[in-house]
Amino acid sequence: MHSKSVHSILDLLALPVPDFVAVSYEMLLGRRPDSQEMQERSGVVRAGLGRARFLADMSRSPEYRQVNRRKLEESDDEAYVADLFVRYLERSPDPAGLRHYTALLRSGRKRTRILADISNSREARVKRTFWFELELLLADELADRHWAARWIGRARRRERQRNRMTEVLCQRSIVPLSVSMGESAASGATLRTSQRPVVQSYGDTRNLGRNARRLLARVSLLRGAAF
Numbered sequence: 001m002h003s004k005s006v007h008s009i010l011d012l013l014a015l016p017v018p019d020f021v022a023v024s025y026e027m028l029l030g031r032r033p034d035s036q037e038m039q040e041r042s043g044v045v046r047a048g049l050g051r052a053r054f055l056a057d058m059s060r061s062p063e064y065r066q067v068n069r070r071k072l073e074e075s076d077d078e079a080y081v082a083d084l085f086v087r088y089l090e091r092s093p094d095p096a097g098l099r100h101y102t103a104l105l106r107s108g109r110k111r112t113r114i115l116a117d118i119s120n121s122r123e124a125r126v127k128r129t130f131w132f133e134l135e136l137l138l139a140d141e142l143a144d145r146h147w148a149a150r151w152i153g154r155a156r157r158r159e160r161q162r163n164r165m166t167e168v169l170c171q172r173s174i175v176p177l178s179v180s181m182g183e184s185a186a187s188g189a190t191l192r193t194s195q196r197p198v199v200q201s202y203g204d205t206r207n208l209g210r211n212a213r214r215l216l217a218r219v220s221l222l223r224g225a226a227f
Helices: 009-013 017-029 035-046 051-059 062-073 077-089 095-106 111-119 122-127 130-143 154-173 177-187 210-223
Strands: none
Touching: 009 017, 009 051, 009 130, 017 035, 017 051, 017 062, 035 051, 051 130, 062 077, 077 095, 077 111, 077 122, 077 130, 095 111, 111 130, 122 130
16 A cells, blocks of 8 residues: 555545554654554554544654655755645646745744645645545644543534534545536436445545544445445
8 A cells, every 4th residue: 555545634534544554654654664653653543542533642752753854954945845835735736836935934934824825725634635634633632631631622623523524534435416417417318326426435444543434334225325
């Protein structure tokens, strides 16, 4: 399994345990796990750590911080902006956008401010790339560990997290009805039950974390998805 085949956070969560661990290392740390890491990390996931917790632990590791520090400090301004556009907008920067952000950087604007500007842009919220979804998941998971989160806002964050993940799963698993209706109208035929869009199957979900399984089951009941 290669990281390029993962386009959504749910694509990652639905992988079998060994693929989930390997792709998580590749995407967050930029390398493949060695045999000992693969055995140990697969074991803790199977033991019930939870996949969101696994990703949150990895994002707090010294190696992850070092990898991200290199991206913030070692690349030149244009390369840094281009990397952010690909990560959060799934496209190369247009000339005007590249000039705008590089000019801000050269005028003294911090790179973290540019990152926040691009990652929270309207285009990023609409496209909901893997990194956009991952950072929302990590923010909720890490917030739940704070001592005050046990009492303040926990239910609200959990509900936001479930709603976001369900929304993304629905978008990725069901072909829009308007597309089928448009094709049907163009051919002069009526939309029949046998012409319903094919639903993506996520296969064996026994190794998914409890929250991920709950989300998948919820959408299965609501939308008729096959698991």
